Amino acid sequence: MSYHGKILRINLATKEIKTEELSQDLAKMYIGGRGLGTKIFSDEVDPKVDALSADNKLIFATGALTSTIAPTGGRYMVITKSPLSSTIASSNSGGFFGHKLKNTGYDVLIFENKAEKACYLYLDDEKAELRDASHLWGKDSHETTDILMEEIGEKTAKVACIGPSGEKLSLISGIMNDKNRAAGRSGVGAVMGSKMLKAIIVSGKKKTLIDDKEAFKVAVKEKVKILKENGVTGQGLPALGTKVLDNIINSIGAYPTRNFQKAQYESVDEVSGEALVEKGYLVKNVACYACPIACGRLVTLPQGKTGEGPEYEPGWAFGALCEVNDLNTISQANFMCNELGLDSISAGVTIATAMELYDRGYIKKEELEKGPELKFGNAEAILYYVKKMGHKEGIGEKLALGSYRLAESYGHPEVSMTVKKMEIPAYDPRGIQGHGLGYATNNRGGCHVRCYMISPEVLGTPEKLDPQEIKGKPEWVKIFQDLTAVIDSSGLCLFTSFAMGAPDYAELLNKATGFNYSVNELMQTGERIWNLERQFNLNAGLTAADDTLPKRLLEDPIPDGPSKGHVHRLSELLPHYYEIRGWTKDGIPTDEKLSELGL
């Protein structure tokens, strides 16, 4: 229960659309969302597939708790092979699209093949149709959403789409839903673009059935109370959103500045979450479906432009990492990314990379074709080059490929702050050791939301760990990775984990699905998902050598601030991590481990 038990398979080339049954056994083994989507994907697609070819598939998967009353139960996952990192890609997004997608009566959508002409999918609880989208091609995500909403004329319908950057196959493009929410990372927008699928619009009224409705209601009420009473989810996040972190991470000396050449930013007070409020930009909080936390920010800039964000990571990427201290421009860059359908984290990090390449004389002035200089601190440059990147014009061709390929094209990949070719977000691993191990071993590359060790190492939840200590960190990283796989597969928001633990998720899942997971079984399910992703990556050709960090973070000590003198101690952490994962010293899951997990 809490699944409709239906999968919709859409062949974009033949236009054949068919309904298949979702096996309950599979659902129990992989929960839904990220886990279930990855299982279906890896059963059907050769890991060596060219990510932008017709043979790659694109899966949209809702979680077991998506579209229920569970707090934050509105999320969905996009699963495919990443053209950026060549790993499994699974990008999570909130808003209301996931909830509405499940209202159509389908748990999972599988897109196969490639359309000949631009198209979009209309889906409700009675019909599924591929329609012509030639009038939408070239439009940004906001225009596309507005046109489709008008065309369909159903107020409660929800749209997910790509912007121009996805159409142009930018490797750092995402899929936007509800205009400003993004399944942002791993280049999933380029896969959608390669299939000529511009948008999906969903509508419908099919309710998600709950196994034990009364008990579920009681459990939900209790979890909402836990979230409300917790300092982080009840006060901190609602008050300042994720941008409360600018000052926290800067104060401990792990706030990457000037493309990770420094770890503290002297102008942080100009660009922090507090500044967003003090400058009067913040209008109100916004919440995703069924979310009592409401961490989203509706912002109006002095010139009158309104939009959402910036969240902590994009704000940091366009701010400290580029040494730009103008919050107005940073917010505009973030709006622009949403409209163009760019991953705002990767876009900001890529521009910081370009700034360092320019600073070191590798990118020559002539190449900028009279555009603003790519100097650190140049606010004008970030807006100008985000646009170039989104439309792949001039040097934007190279920028659209992301930081790694950009730096490599100049013969200097060491300037790129990426893991598995994906841009590292806003926490310097040299100042937070466990979090750095999380980056290095992440199944999709440089990403912070698969193992948010900032919780224990900085914020002190569920308990405070010393960020420079390495003892015990591999164990923590494993637990966080496995638990996050459970949360992502359930269709809940990771932010619930500041207040909730594995027993809370087990309770919600059990009452909704009737599966009766013990806490151990649930954590093992998370571990199964993690290992399945790992297997996919190994079969795609990645090796233990890819479980690493940029040389700068391993060899150059932080030059200033409270974390001064530290490097990341990966070589001391990684062997033990492999060991507790039950993997060989080459990072390969042993047969014993795989059979223990039923893989």
Added chain:
Amino acid sequence: MKIQVKLYSTLRLNLGVAGLEIEIDKPVTILKLLKLASQQLNSDIIPELIEDGKIMVGTILLINGKNILHAEKLETMINEECEVSVFPPSGGG
């Protein structure tokens, strides 16, 4: 000695103050320093940070960027000029 106290998040927004300087003539614990800060601010900030004598989950108190939870907690001594950062329970990203 002069101690720079920096206030963040809801404390900064609600009090409308980003920080203050506290002059002490002998070493004090951080708890005492927070009491002095409350007096100087004319507003008790302790209930925002500490509950039943314990640092609340999510509260972050740093001395020169180092969390006092890894020192002597609320008994950590301040015996030289330094910067103290005060975050009430905060969120993540």
